[in-house]
Amino acid sequence: MPDPQRYGIPGQPGLAPGDDARRGAPATGENVCRKCRGSGMIAGRRCEECDGTGRVVAGIGGG
Numbered sequence: 001m002p003d004p005q006r007y008g009i010p011g012q013p014g015l016a017p018g019d020d021a022r023r024g025a026p027a028t029g030e031n032v033c034r035k036c037r038g039s040g041m042i043a044g045r046r047c048e049e050c051d052g053t054g055r056v057v058a059g060i061g062g063g
């Protein structure tokens with residue numbers, strides 16, 4: 001059984017800590033992760049900001 005605390009926010013699968021909103025949600029878009037600059041890795045380890053995807057979901061307008 002996967003440990004939910006290892007993967008982002010419990011109860012919200014697929015949501016990385018750096019995500020502003022759920023992927024595919026209205027009025028959102030993917031941005032390159034600023035922390036790892038899109039590589040998904042930092043110093044050989046998975047970037048926690050984007051959960052190793054290299055991208056984060058950010059809200060567009062509105063807020």
Ligand SMILES: [Zn+2]
Nearest residue numbers: 033036047050
């Ligand atoms: Zn990242």
